[in-house]
Amino acid sequence: MIRSITSHLRRATHLNQTSKYLPKYFLSENVKEKQLRENDMLWIAANADDKRCSIIEIQKFIQEEPLLEQSPIRLMDLGNNYFRHINPRKKKTMLQLLDAYVDNLTHEETQLFQDALSIYFDNTYQGKDMEALSCEEKDLPEQLLWHIYSLMIFDRLSSHYARYEYLDQFRIIEYFNQRDKSKINRVKYVFTSHPTQPNSLTQLIAISRMLQGIEQNDYKYLKYAAKLFIQSNKQRIFNKVSYIEESLIYHTQYLPNLIKAVAQAYELGLQNPEEYFETPGTWLTFDFDNHPGMEIGIMTYTHGLTIDLTIQQYKEYISEAKLEENEDFRKILELYQQALEYSKSLRDLSDKFRVKKEISLEEFYQQMPIFNIKKIEDQINQILDHILAKNDDSKDYFIALKLKKLYSIFRLTGVLGQIRLAGEDLTDLKINKIKPMIKNIFKEISLLNANGQAADMVIIANFQTQSQYDLVNDLINLYKVQNVEIVPLLETFSSTNNTDSKITMIASSDTRQRDGLILTELRNMREYKRNPEKYIYMGQGITPERGGGPYTLIHTKYQALTRAQRKRHIRTIQGHYFTSEFASEDVAFTFLLNGLSNINYSDDFEPSYEYMDFLFELDNVIGVPQRAMQKSKEYNELYVKNQVVKTMVESFNFAGSREIARPFESIKSQRAIVQAYCNSDRCSFTHPELAYWDRVPEELINKIATYYYNNHPHMKYMLYMYALMARRCDLDFAKQEVGLDSNNPYFQAIQKGRAALMKILDQLGLGDNSTPMIAIWKQHLGCQLQSMNMEVNQKFTTFRTLNQLQLYQAKKMVKHGILETDMVASQRKLRILQSTLANMTSFAGKG
Structure with missing residues (x-):
């Protein structure tokens, strides 16, 4: 019997190994059935030559048993392990959404979706690292970008559901009642x-219907809603x-x-x-x-x-x-x-x-x-x-x-x-x-x-x-x-x-x-x-x-x-x-x-006049020159005269907007949505509030340390906010996008200011590897507190890849703007990527 079981297991293992070389998801029904049966211990026992087993009973049981359906997304995942590092609670919801999604794809769409999975989870495209792609290869098909958009949506939604893992709802309610x-x-x-x-609007309707299917545990309805979602993407x-x-x-x-x-x-x-x-x-x-x-x-x-x-x-x-x-x-x-x-x-x-x-x-x-x-x-x-x-x-x-x-x-x-x-x-x-x-x-x-x-x-x-x-x-x-x-x-x-x-x-x-x-x-x-x-x-x-x-x-x-x-x-x-x-x-x-x-x-916060005076003093040192920098003509022109940034801002601000389309002319006087876009990681990876921290005198640094170590709640919030801004800042990427160089005074101001701020944060135990900043960074990327570093790093890499693809499409629009057909296609791709990144910035929430 042992020899028989071993033989069957060896055959099953061989099939698992070779199946990844077959067209994913489109294994024949016979192969799928054989694969499932040969991995089934009851099937193995029923076909064994050891007569101590009650073969008749087992065979009768198997004859009455319906065929176990293989999950489409798990079958597609064979040999790839896209989801190996994801938090189990989050993974369960995500796989439900993905199963319904894959069930609605054609053969051609499924192949593109596999490319999207590789980009999203492995940062590779058709066997190549995304960083190594040529310009032409970065011009991905529109449907592929929609698949990446869908993955971001499902990732975000499953992150919301995973919060239950650490929500002590009954303890909270008991506290309220008392x-x-x-x-x-x-x-x-x-x-x-x-x-x-x-x-x-139609995408939102479809998303809500998908979640209703999950909450009612109705796969048929979930699959129907996923079909609506795919249609809404295309349309x-x-x-x-x-x-x-x-x-x-x-x-x-x-x-x-x-x-x-x-x-x-x-x-x-x-x-x-x-x-x-x-x-x-x-x-x-x-x-x-x-x-x-x-x-x-x-x-x-x-x-x-x-x-x-x-x-x-x-x-x-x-x-x-x-x-x-x-x-x-x-x-x-x-x-x-x-x-x-x-x-x-x-x-x-x-x-x-x-x-x-x-x-x-x-x-x-x-x-x-x-x-x-x-x-x-x-x-x-x-x-x-x-x-x-x-x-x-x-x-x-x-x-x-x-x-x-x-x-x-x-x-x-x-x-x-x-x-x-x-x-x-x-x-x-x-x-x-x-x-x-x-x-x-x-x-x-x-x-x-x-x-x-x-x-x-x-x-x-x-x-x-x-x-x-x-x-x-x-x-x-x-x-x-x-x-x-x-x-x-x-x-x-x-x-x-x-x-x-x-x-x-x-x-x-x-x-x-x-x-x-x-x-x-x-x-x-x-x-x-x-x-x-x-x-x-x-x-x-x-x-x-x-x-x-x-x-x-x-x-x-x-x-x-x-x-x-x-x-x-x-x-x-x-x-x-x-x-x-x-x-x-x-x-x-x-x-x-x-x-x-x-x-x-929490207890009520009572700000003292002493603390307020300290903040006024700190703002006078860093805030005043930061605002002066932002009001300067030269700083404004870094954005409004840079056609790539201008293209991205105008596309996002007016794509599906109720605003009357007007050119992006002033980062300081136009809507907060424009300013926030330029100052966030959706666009330039710079932030003016990181400049001039190198001007903070030792006396004020000591005051910051005193207030923080005395567990001053408001100073803690301020430092957490600055620490997140500092971690997200990436001046190397901003060079590619905004055109900053090492001799630019604003580049130098942000570079020196960020380094000085990081030094202060490190002294306070709020550096990148500190416990509070690890938690904030994970949540910022849509991961759980228990998430492995591999998942966190993968999500950050995905985020960076999406920004690079966005930058490529904006540059293409600037370069080929005279060709209307290319312009329309590139603009649509740019807006898909912007919608994807906007969903990622909504990850963490404000509960």
């Missing part, structure tokens, strides 16, 4: 609009989306998952979620701050849409519990239906005015339906209270209690709009002199809020003077707008809020680009010191350049929040980012619970 009510810090998430679209045309399209898809994606995530927290034991979560906010179709194409009627449409999405989620819970015929729930469903009819009438009215042009603006206002949604909400609450009065632990009681908890947060509207107006449109004007559009905005929101609250804030962007606040207040009174707060938005260090508003908004991403990290943080502290009772509304972008960054970095920042920032934590979630963090119920749940725990665990 927390003193007076010490609870609440969170209000606000979903903002964004002009760039790394993932198209993408990088068009400018409308505001309504953005609102429709983004709200449809995140709002149901947000409600489900809070419901999941309640089901897992969070007793009073309403004490921790506020009604979320949205800027989508409410943001009128210099957005061309915004029009009257889109707020109405979005309000109707979010009512529909919210109610449908409530109805789903009732349907799952099969309570439609219950007398009390039947009454609730009838009330829901009334609200749904109101929701539909709002959207129909918006379409009649905006799309069909069947009615005038005045008719739009006149036909706005009158509907007391507050009365409906009260009636629903009364019925729920009636069910809960029984307190009988029945299914009815449980569903009613869950709906009551959700209802207290989301109500019937789901989210509340936040109207954002451009500050310059409100400066030194009287009501009769302002733009008609602004008056119409207030008229529209007045009608909506009269029925039931649709918006809760009016934000004055780039706030400068009291007169702006007074003008908005006059408009609110003139149009009798109910239940809205006026929120000044500060975008520069010099601006202050001396109004009687309850909230000050700080634009972290815009200020980071204009003033740098130190002044941005100082402005937060100064505002708190001046107005300690005002809540501070935190604008926060995705990447470190815009106030975001990896989990460890952001959670360190949470430990340095003042009482006003922490007690009512109002925070933006920017752009396409929330479509990845809220792409599924489970991912949204992890995001919410992680963020909420970090807001509640």
Whole structure:
């Protein structure tokens, strides 16, 4: 028997070794069946000549056994071991996604996909190292680039799911339940609009469907969704989306998952979620701050849409519990239906005015339906209270209690709009002199809020003077707008809020680009010191350049929040980012619970005047010359006169953007998205805030060391941020791209400054090989804390390869721009690569 088993195993091993030389995935059915059977111990035992085995029983068992299907992606992986270093929890989800993807590929597409796997995981293309490719070989087929894009998407999504590996959800919930009510810090998430679209609307729909297939463990549905995803890749045309399209898809994606995530927290034991979560906010179709194409009627449409999405989620819970015929729930469903009819009438009215042009603006206002949604909400609450009065632990009681908890947060509207107006449109004007559009905005929101609250804030962007606040207040009174707060938005260090508003908004991403990290943080502290009772509304972008960054970095920042920032934590979630963090119920749940725990665990940060003076002193040494450098004509021209950089920036900024395409002329005065692109690892691998650290005197270095070693939470966050910037800086790559050379004064300033900063960080134990920086670097690349160094290095190599391919396409466009056919093809390839890299910068998240 031993000889027989050994023989079969030898044959099976031989087949495994030789199969990698066969066309991958397209082994014949006979070969696949033989391969599976010859590796099966039952098959071996049944065919052995040792009569001590019950051969008849084994053969009967095998005859009834269905054929075990070989995973397409694992079969493709034979002999290649693409996934050998990936964290097992992450690998499981990734292989599910890849199986469904491969199942939808043709023979030709599969061969290209294998090339993509080699590039992504091994940095090789058809047997050659990527670094050794000639220029012509770097011009990869478009479909191959789409496969790399898909791999990045699947990698990012599986990274989100892998967070469960170290999420102690029950410990967090138990802590929340025991927390003193007076010490609870609440969170209000606000979903903002964004002009760039790394993932198209149809791609986002397909991605969400794929995740639904995974969460429901339905491979058939997952495979169907993967087919949609592949089609959406091929059909993408990088068009400018409308505001309504953005609102429709983004709200449809995140709002149901947000409600489900809070419901999941309640089901897992969070007793009073309403004490921790506020009604979320949205800027989508409410943001009128210099957005061309915004029009009257889109707020109405979005309000109707979010009512529909919210109610449908409530109805789903009732349907799952099969309570439609219950007398009390039947009454609730009838009330829901009334609200749904109101929701539909709002959207129909918006379409009649905006799309069909069947009615005038005045008719739009006149036909706005009158509907007391507050009365409906009260009636629903009364019925729920009636069910809960029984307190009988029945299914009815449980569903009613869950709906009551959700209802207290989301109500019937789901989210509340936040109207954002451009500050310059409100400066030194009287009501009769302002733009008609602004008056119409207030008229529209007045009608909506009269029925039931649709918006809760009016934000004055780039706030400068009291007169702006007074003008908005006059408009609110003139149009009798109910239940809205006026929120000044500060975008520069010099601006202050001396109004009687309850909230000050700080634009972290815009200020980071204009003033740098130190002044941005100082402005937060100064505002708190001046107005300690005002809540501070935190604008926060995705990447470190815009106030975001990896989990460890952001959670360190949470430990340095003042009482006003922490007690009512109002925070933006920017752009396409929330479509990845809220792409599924489970991912949204992890995001919410992680963020909420970090807001509640730490003590309030009380900045001392001594510390603020120290930061002013440090900014005077490095920040002042950094800003002077950025304002210089010569520094600006390094980017705007470099046709390669100019091509990349303009392509990314306007590809799928709502912005009016205008040339890239000034890195300092144009949108923060342009500035962040130039200062991040998506483009030049340089950062102006790394310059001039060699000018920091020993006295200030000693102060940095003193504050850090005293475990000063804010200084720790600042140093973590600088350490990540320093690690990502790559001046050698910037030479290829921007054209810097060793004699360039800006090159020298960043080179010397970075070396001096690294020396300071090394002295503090924050060098590249320190524990906190290893964690931040891994998360920045989309790896887990437990990931092997080989996986981390591979991901960084992939990132560098994608940047090199992006650089090649941009150079080709500059060189061959006169040839329209080449131009179109290269521009499309460049945008695919930019979409891929943008997804990678969203890896780490800000939970």
